[in-house]
Amino acid sequence: xxxxxxxxxxxxxxxxxxxxxxxxxxxxxxxxxxxxxxxxxxxxxxxxxxxxxxxxxxxxxxxxxxxxxxxxxxxxxxxxxxxxxxxxxxxxxxxxxxxxxxxxxxxxxxxxxxxxxxxxxxxxxxxxxxxxxxxxxxxxxxxxxxxxxxxxxxxxxxxxxxxxxxxxxxxxxxxxxxxxxxxxxxxxxxxxxxxxxxxxxxxxxxxxxxxxxxxxxxxxxxxxxxxxxxxx
Ligand code: SF4
Ligand code: SF4
Numbered sequence: 367x368x369x370x371x372x373x374x375x376x377x378x379x380x381x382x383x384x385x386x387x388x389x390x391x392x393x394x395x396x397x398x399x400x401x402x403x404x405x406x407x408x409x410x411x412x413x414x415x416x417x418x419x420x421x422x423x424x425x426x427x428x429x430x431x432x433x434x435x436x437x438x439x440x441x442x443x444x445x446x447x448x449x450x451x452x453x454x455x456x457x458x459x460x461x462x463x464x465x466x467x468x469x470x471x472x473x474x475x476x477x478x479x480x481x482x483x484x485x486x487x488x489x490x491x492x493x494x495x496x497x498x499x500x501x502x503x504x505x506x507x508x509x510x511x512x513x514x515x516x517x518x519x520x521x522x523x524x525x526x527x528x529x530x531x532x533x534x535x536x537x538x539x540x541x542x543x544x545x546x547x548x549x550x551x552x553x554x555x556x557x558x559x560x561x562x563x564x565x566x567x568x569x570x571x572x573x574x575x576x577x578x579x580x581x582x583x584x585x586x587x588x589x590x591x592x593x594x595x596x597x598x
Contacts, residue, residue, distance in 0.1 A: 431540035434506040439527040447503035450479040454495035462488035487520040
């Protein structure tokens, strides 16, 4: 196939001995001096441009809300929002999250993580944990300044992971806008949905049934013989 004329021909190299196809330099290009002065002129111009370099670590960069830094747990009114459902641990590609769920019948939320750990040596900052969390309980913070001196220090426990929601407003707002766009404007995260108590659901949704009645109804439904083979 003939080579198109408007494409630069390959230079001669060890594998290509067609020196006749090599582009020849002009006299000025052979001198190299004009190119050196061009580069010096460019450097000189840049010296008078506004400086964008930060003197890290004295000066810290404030990342935009789209930035995915260290994953943190959202602390809402002094408590973690997390209900220890385990979805984030399941979605985490490098298996960096581990937790143990516990129950507290006095807490309207009923479930909480007894311990919650993220191994920051494994974390790849993918944000999947944030994506799957139904409670907005784990989000990617702006924290990129992460240093450890030992492997043990890289395991962040619940106390180190908790960050008040007031300090995460940028990311939470970004997530709502992002999720809104993702799901066609019908996603509207409600903080009160964090309370997954059957008691509260019964009260709030006015099902007309008490918890005992709901359980009786469930038991009744379980004992009803199916009318067709298809539902067995
Ligand atoms: S950001 Fe990704 S790798 Fe890190 S904890 Fe979340 S899911 Fe795991
Ligand atoms: S997905 Fe959210 S609520 Fe579920 S365990 Fe993870 S942080 Fe907690």
